[in-house]
Amino acid sequence: MHNPGMVSxxxxxxxxxxxxxxxxxxxxxxEYFAPPAATTVLANLHPGLWWGxxxxxxxxxxxxxxxxxxxx
Amino acid sequence: xxxxLVHLSNADVLIVALYFAMVIGIGVYLKRYxxxxxxxxxxxxxxxxxIAGLSxxxxxxxALELMGWASAAYQYGILATHWYWIGAIPAxxxxxxxxxxxxxxxxxxxxxxxxxxxxxxxxxxVSAITFAFMTVLMSGINMFSMxxxxxxxxxxxxxxxxxxxxxxxxxxxxxxxxxSAIFNEVLQFFLIWLGALLIPILGLVxxxxxxxxxxxxxxxxxxxxxxxxxxxxxxxxxxxxxxxxTGIVLGLGWVVSFGYWTTDFLVxxxxxxxRNLHAARMAxxxxxxxxxxxxxxxxxxxxxxxxxxxxKLVGESVAAAQGGHSYNEVLPLxxxxxxxxxxxxxxxxxLIAGFMSGMAGNVSAFATxxxxxxxxxxxxxxxxxxxxxxxxxxxxxxxxxxxIGTAYLVMQFQSIMDYVQALFSFFIAPxxxxxxxxxxxxxxxxxxxxxxxxxxxxxxIGMWAxxxxxxxxxxxxxxxxxxxxxxxxxxxxxxxxxxCAGVTVVVSxxxxxxxxxxxxxxxxxxxxxxxxxELRLTRRPIFWAGVAxxxxxxxxxxxx
Numbered sequence: 001m002h003n004p005g006m007v008s009x010x011x012x013x014x015x016x017x018x019x020x021x022x023x024x025x026x027x028x029x030x031e032y033f034a035p036p037a038a039t040t041v042l043a044n045l046h047p048g049l050w051w052g053x054x055x056x057x058x059x060x061x062x063x064x065x066x067x068x069x070x071x072x
Numbered sequence: 073x074x075x076x077l078v079h080l081s082n083a084d085v086l087i088v089a090l091y092f093a094m095v096i097g098i099g100v101y102l103k104r105y106x107x108x109x110x111x112x113x114x115x116x117x118x119x120x121x122x123i124a125g126l127s128x129x130x131x132x133x134x135a136l137e138l139m140g141w142a143s144a145a146y147q148y149g150i151l152a153t154h155w156y157w158i159g160a161i162p163a164x165x166x167x168x169x170x171x172x173x174x175x176x177x178x179x180x181x182x183x184x185x186x187x188x189x190x191x192x193x194x195x196x197x198v199s200a201i202t203f204a205f206m207t208v209l210m211s212g213i214n215m216f217s218m219x220x221x222x223x224x225x226x227x228x229x230x231x232x233x234x235x236x237x238x239x240x241x242x243x244x245x246x247x248x249x250x251x252s253a254i255f256n257e258v259l260q261f262f263l264i265w266l267g268a269l270l271i272p273i274l275g276l277v278x279x280x281x282x283x284x285x286x287x288x289x290x291x292x293x294x295x296x297x298x299x300x301x302x303x304x305x306x307x308x309x310x311x312x313x314x315x316x317x318t319g320i321v322l323g324l325g326w327v328v329s330f331g332y333w334t335t336d337f338l339v340x341x342x343x344x345x346x347r348n349l350h351a352a353r354m355a356x357x358x359x360x361x362x363x364x365x366x367x368x369x370x371x372x373x374x375x376x377x378x379x380x381x382x383x384k385l386v387g388e389s390v391a392a393a394q395g396g397h398s399y400n401e402v403l404p405l406x407x408x409x410x411x412x413x414x415x416x417x418x419x420x421x422x423l424i425a426g427f428m429s430g431m432a433g434n435v436s437a438f439a440t441x442x443x444x445x446x447x448x449x450x451x452x453x454x455x456x457x458x459x460x461x462x463x464x465x466x467x468x469x470x471x472x473x474x475x476i477g478t479a480y481l482v483m484q485f486q487s488i489m490d491y492v493q494a495l496f497s498f499f500i501a502p503x504x505x506x507x508x509x510x511x512x513x514x515x516x517x518x519x520x521x522x523x524x525x526x527x528x529x530x531x532x533i534g535m536w537a538x539x540x541x542x543x544x545x546x547x548x549x550x551x552x553x554x555x556x557x558x559x560x561x562x563x564x565x566x567x568x569x570x571x572c573a574g575v576t577v578v579v580s581x582x583x584x585x586x587x588x589x590x591x592x593x594x595x596x597x598x599x600x601x602x603x604x605x606e607l608r609l610t611r612r613p614i615f616w617a618g619v620a621x622x623x624x625x626x627x628x629x630x631x632x
Contacts, residue, residue, distance in 0.1 A: 006105060009123060009255045013262050016094050020087060020266075020418060027083045027414035040412045041380075042274050048414050051270055055418075 007068055014062025021056025028052045077225045077401075077408045084417030091263070091421045092240060095256050095428065099244025102252045109457045112249030112464050113181060113440040115345040123258055124351060125358030128342040129366075130257035133264055134430015137370060138423060139217050142406075143399040145374025146385055148313045148558075149289075149298025150631060151305075152374065153367045158325040161360050161624040163333035165617045167343070168356040171334050173601045174511050175344060176352045177593045182344075182437075183337040183507065184445040190510040190594050191521030193449060198525050199506075200445035202499045203337060204438055208471060209495060210338075211434035212478025217400075218427035219479070225404040225420065234479050237424065241431045242472040245439070246465050250345060253432040257342075260425035261362075267422025268369040271403075274410040275376035288379035298378060301631045314556035323562025327569040328496055331504030338437040349602060353613040360620045364627060370403075377402045380409075431475070438471040439464045494536060497565035502528025505572035512596045513580075514588065520580030528572025535564045 028049030035043075080088070106112050119127070144152040180186040184203060188196035219233035244252045279285035286299050296312060297304045304311035305320060333339060333356075346352035377385070383396065385405075391398035397405060407419040443464045448455075506525045509516045538545045539560065547553040550563040591598040604612050 007101070009258050012094070012098060012255070013259050016090065016259065017262065017266070019090055023083050023087060024414035024418060027081075027412075031412065036412070041409050042278055043412060045274075045277070047270060047274060047410070048412055051266075051415060055266055 008066040010062050010066040011068065014059050014064075014066060017055050017059025018063055019059070021052055021054075021059050024048055024052030025056055026052075077404055078416055080226060080417065080420070081413035083414045084420065087414070087417030088421055088424065091424065094259065095240060095244050098255050098259070099247035099252045102248030102255060106247070106249050106251055107461075109443075109460045109464065111251060112461050113436075113444065114341070115249070115251040115254050117345055118347050119254060119342075119345045119351070119355075121346060121351040121354035121358055123254060124342055124346040124355035126261045126362070127254040127257040127345075128339055128355055128359040129362045130261040130264070130429045131253075131339055131342055131433030132363075132430070133261065133366065134214050134217075134426055134433065137366070137430075138264070138268070138426045139221060139400055139403055141370045142374040142377075142403040143401075145371040146377050146399050146402045148311075149296075149378070150301055150371065150375060151311060151313045151315075153301060153371050153631070154320050154324060156363060156367045156371070157301075157624060157627060158320065159329040160333060160363050161620065162325065163329040164356040164360040164363065165620060166330060167334045167340075168353045168360075168613055169617050171507075171511060172343065172353050172356070173349060174594060174596075174599060175340065176346075176349045177599060177601070180344075181444045182441050183335050183340055183503075184441055186594070187506065187510065187521065188445070188449070190591075191506070191516075192518040194518070194522040195506065195525055196445055196449060198522065198529070199503055200441050200449070202503075202529060203441050204446065206495055206499050207338065207434045207438040207441070208474045209478050209482075211431050211438070211471070211475035212480075212482050214427055214430045214434065215475060215479035216482040218424065218431075220400065221404055221423055221427075224401050225408070225423075234476060237427060238431065238472050238476055238479075241428050241435060242469050245432055245435050246468045249464065249468075250341065250436045250440070253436040254342065254345060256432060257429045260429040263418070263425040264422045264429075265369065267418040267420075267425070268373075268403075270415060270419070271406045271410055272368055272372040272376065275373060275380060275406065279376060279379045285376060285379045289375065292378060292384075298375065299631075301628060303632065308552040308554040308559070313558055314552075314554050315559035315562065316551070319550070319555075319559050319562040319566075323559075323566045327501045327504060327565045328562060330508075331500035331565070331569070332496060335503045335507045336500055337441060338433045341437050341440060342433075350604070350607075350613070354616065357613055357616045357620055361623075364620070364623060373406045374402055377406055381405060434475070435468055435471050439467045442467045442471070494561055494564075497561050497568060498532045498536070499529060501565035501569045502532065502572035505569045506576060509573060509576050510595070514591060514595050514597055515580055515585050516576060517580045517583040517585045519583040520576040520578075523579045524572045524574075524576030527575040528568045531571045532564055532568035535567060 028046060032046055032049055110116055141152050141155065175186060178186055178189055180189060184196045184200035187199050215234045215238055218237055219230040222228040222233040223230050244256060276285065279288055289298050302317065305317035308314050308316050343352050343355045346355050385397050385399050385402060388398045388400060411419045443460050447463055448460060502525055505528055506521050510521055535549050539549055546555055546560060550560045588598050593599050609615050
C-alpha cells in the first residue's frame with residue numbers, strides 16, 4: 001500500500017460489491033417469487049439471484065480480508 | 073427522450089448512483105495523500121505489482137475496448153481477438169522483461185521524459201506535443217462512445233452524458249491525481265468484469281455452448297469464416313477484415329502493439345507508479361494474464377450476437393438512413409437481451425466504468441506530459457513543486473474541457489475504431505522506433521532520434537493523405553487493393569516505423585554519439601540491471617513471463 005494510514009483499495013471494492021450484491025440479490029429474490037410480465041432471455045434461470053449472491057460473497061470476503069484494522 | 077433499448081428500474085438507478093458516489097468519494101478521500109508532484113503524477117511510486125498491473129489493463133479497457141471491439145467481433149469475427157493476443161501479449165511481456173528496467177532506473181516521469189534523457193529536448197518536445205494532441209483526441213473518442221451508448225440504451229441526451237461523465241472524471245483526477253485514477257481503475261476493472269461476464273455465460277447457454285454458437289453462425293452467415301484466428305489470413309480476400317497474416321504479425325503484432333504497450337504513456341505511467349523495479353516488471357506480466365481473458369467479455373459477446381440475435385446489424389450510416397441497429401450497438405443489445413433489473417444497472421455501470429477508466433487514463437497522462445514535458449520544459453523551467461502540482465490539477469480540468477470539444481468533433485467520423493488505429497500509426501509507431509533504438513543501440517545519437525521521429529510521423533500522415541487523395545495508392549501502401557481500413561493502418565504503421573528506424577540509423581552514423589558515461593541507466597550495455605537470480609523461481613518475472621507466453625501460444629493453437 002502506498003501510505004500506511006490509507007484504507008486499502010480492496011476494502012473499498014469490497015464495500016461497493018457488498019452493496020451491489022445486496023441490491024441485486026434482493027431484486028432477484030423479488031423476481032423469483034413475483035416474476036415480472038416482461039422478461040429477458042433465460043430469465044427462467046434467475047441469473048440475478050445467483051449472480052447477486054456471488055457478488056455479495058465476493059464483496060463480503062474483500063471487506064473482511066482487507067478491513068482497515070486487519071491491514072494495519 | 074429518444075427511443076431506447078431498455079428502461080432502468082429503481083434498483084438500476086441506485087446501482088449507477090452508488091458508483092458515481094464511490095468514485096467521487098475515492099477522489100475526495102485520496103486528496104489528503106496527494107501533496108507533492110510525485111504523489112499527483114506518479115501516485116508516489118508506491119503501488120504494488122497487482123494494483124499497477126490491474127490499472128495498466130483497466131486504463132486500456134475503455135469505451136473503445138468494450139463497444140468498439142464487440143462491434144468489430146460482429147463485423148470481423150474472432151479476428152478481432154488478434155488485438156488482444158498477438159496485438160498485446162508479446163509487447164506487454166517485452167515491456168516487463170526488456171524495457172521496464174530502463175524506464176524505471178532512469179527515474180523518468182514520462183516517456184517523453186525518457187527521450188529527453190536519451191536524445192535531448194528536441195525528441196522530448198516532438199513526442200510530448202504529439203502525445204498531448206493524441207491524448208485529448210482519444211479522450212474525446214471515449215466520451216463520444218459513452219454518450220452514444222447512453223443514448224441508444226437509455227435514451228439519455230448525448231450532451232448530458234458527455235458533460236456528467238467527463239466532469240466526474242475531472243473531479244476525481246483533479247482531487248487525487250494518478251493515485252485516484254489508479255484506485256478507480258482497479259475498482260472499475262472489477263465492475264467491468266462483473267457487469268460484462270454474465271453476457272457470454274448466458275449467451276453460451278442460449279447458443280448451446282461453443283459448438284452450438286459456431287453452428288448457428290454458419291447457419292446465419294453461410295460461407296463466411298468468423299471463428300478461426302489464422303486460417304483465413306493467407307489471402308486478403310479470404311477473411312472479413314481484408315488483411316493478410318503479414319499485416320497482423322508485422323503491422324499489428326510488432327509495430328502497433330509494441331508501440332502502444334511499450335511507449336504510450338497512458339499505460340506506461342501506470343507501471344511507473346510501482347513501488348520498486350520488481351513490482352514494475354511484474355505489473356505488465358500480471359496485466360497480460362488478464363488481457364488474455366478480456367476477449368471472453370468483449371469478443372465473445374460479438375460472436376454470440378452473430379449466433380443469437382434475430383436481426384442483422386448494419387453500419388452506422390446504413391442504420392441512420394434505413395433504421396435498425398448498428399454494429400456499435402451490439403454490446404448494449406446483448407445486455408438488454410439477458411439482463412433484467414439489477415443486473416442491467418450493473419451492466420450499465422460496467423460500461424460507464426469502462427468509459428471513465430479510459431478517460432481518466434488519458435486525462436492523468438495528459439496532465440503529466442503537459443506539466444513536466446511541455447510546461448516545465450518549454451514555458452516555466454524553474455518553479456516550486458507546489459506550483460507544478462497546481463498546474464497538474466488545473467491542467468486536468470483544461471484537458472477535460474478540450475476533450476469535450478474533441479468529442480463533438482469525433483461525432484463527425486463514421487467509424488470510431490478505424491480513426492483510432494489511424495492515430496496510432498501517426499504517432500505511436502514512429503515513437504516505438506525511436507524509443508527502441510534509444511534503449512538498445514548505444515550508437516543512436518540525439519540528432520538521429522529527433523529526425524527519425526519527425527520523419528516517421530510525417531511519413532505516416534503523408535501516406536494517410538496520399539490514400540485519401542488517390543485511393544489507388546492503397547495497393548502500394550497496404551500491398552493490395554483489397555485491403556480494408558484496418559489493414560491499411562497496420563501497413564502504414566509498419567512503413568512509418570521502418571522509415572523512423574532507417575532515418576535514425578542513417579543520421580546517427582552521420583553525427584556524433586553521446587559518451588557512454590552519459591548513457592548509464594538509459595541504454596542496454598551501459599546500465600547495471602539488478603539481478604533477480606537470488607529470488608526463488610516463482611518470484612522471478614521471467615518465469616511468469618514464460619507462463620504467460622505459453623498460455624498465449626496455447627490459446628492461438630486452440631482457436632487457430
